[in-house]
Amino acid sequence: MTEPKQRLLSLDFFRGLTVAAMILVNNPGSWGHIYAPLEHAEWNGCTPTDLIFPFFLWIVGVSIAFAMSSSKADLSTHKKTILKAIKRGLILYFLGFFLAIFGKLISDPSTAFQTVRLLGVLQRIGIVFIISSIIFIKASPKTIFKTLIIILAVYWALMTFVPVPGIGYANLEKETNLAAWIDRGILTEAHTWASSKTWDPEGILSTLPAIGTCLFGILVGIWMRRKDVDSATKVSWLFSVGILTIVAGLLWDLQFPINKSLWTSSYVLYAGGLASVALALCYWIIDVQGYKNFTKPFVVYGVNAITVFFLSGLMPRLLNFILITKPDGTKTGALAYLYNTYYAPHFSPINASLIWAISYVLIFYVLLWFMYKKNIIIKV
Structure with a gap:
């Protein structure tokens, strides 16, 4: 007999808060007018926005520990659980791929597949989910911890010691580091991040430490499920681990800088430590x-996190293809029309951009609240 799955309201709240923040920073009214904390660091360093994605992957890890522990305990269900995880991960990947190719299929279908970005946020979540789930099901907590340490150490060694072909030395610059070289060689420039075309922030090699972020969350989830430890001890342990890994990340930053685009090992520790403190x-x-x-507004976001993230990415793409004729006879996309008509004229540029983003979050909250009330939970 398998034990019933435990559920933490605080985890749903934390997940919902993270997804709402993700939607907020991804949908400003104007990319040229954004408050500094809502922007990513230019390269090295970490803003609050840079913490959102690792927080989500860390939460995925905690959720894996809670959702799959009964299956892990029953050897007869391992194959079924792993196949289910692979299926879910592939769905996540293809949802991300759909968002990447959607606009191209409408504007220029003949070249859409030749230039579509192969990796991205949902794609990384899917890949990390598959690999982390398999590790959780098949490995002991001690082995998971060792795997995490090995991942961080190997990635550090690869990025800081292995010479980059064509460059001749190991480095951590945008276009000349080892991860960028691998992305160009395997993905090709036509299938990397559109803003760079020479590297990808969700690239191949940097997915390795992203798995480490998820494994960090899994280890926390395993601890939080323990029934032989009281709540006060769990909180103390989480705070302690969080502070220690934050300090470790900051110390490692001196040699291997905290960097979201490279998902450096120091970044894994720093972001994971902050996530631990936040969950505690x-x-x-x-x-x-x-x-x-x-908690209700964010729990509403948390129980349909992937659904709302996908829809929030699809909506602006749809609105961009709806053309509206302005009074001067020119046409503009519905997204730009709404922003320039109802937001930009009434606020300062930076506040108009922020209020637009907040409106976006609130609009989706109404949809999610309706789904929550009707107990509609779309499990991807």
Whole structure:
């Protein structure tokens, strides 16, 4: 007999908060007018926005530990669970691929597949989910911890010691590092990130430490599920681990800079440590102390996280193909029309951009609230 799955309200809250923040920073009214904390670091360094994606992958890891522990305990279900994880991961990959190719198929279908980006946020989530799920099912907690350490060490060694063909020395610059060289060689420039065409922030080699972020979350999830440890000890442990890994990440940053685009090993520790502290705080307030009234808006986001992220990416693509005739007779996309008509004239440029992004989050909240009330949960 398998044990029932546990569920943490604080985890749903944290997931929902993370996804809402992801939608906020991905949909400003104007990319030229954004408050500094809502932008990514130019290269090295870390802004609040740079923490959103690793937080989500870390949460995926915690969720794996909670959702798959009963299957892990039953050897007869391993194959079924792994196949289910592979199926789910592939769906996530192809949802991301669909978003990448959607606009191209409408504007220029003849070249769409020749220039589509092969990797991206949903694609990385899918790949990381498959690999991390298999590791969780087949490995002991001690082996998972060792795997995490090996991943971080190997990635550091590859990026800082292996000479880059055509360059001649190991480096961490945008276009000349080893990860960028691998992306150009395997993905080709036609299938990398459109803004660079020479490297990809969700590229092949940097997916390795991204798996490390998820494994970090898995280890936390395993600890949080323990029934022989009281809540106060769990909180103390989470805070302690969080602070220690933050410090470790900052120390490693001196030699291997914290960098989201490269997903450096120091970044894995730093972001994972902050995620641990954040979950400890949420867990203590929500699940232990019982303060739950404020959680509903973000729980609503959390239970349909992938659905809302996909829809939030699809909506602007659809709106861009709806043309509206302006009073001067020229045509513009519906997205630009709405922003320039109802937001830009009434606020300063940077506040108009922010208010647009907040409106976007609120619009999706209405949809998610309706789904929540009807108990509609779309499991990808």
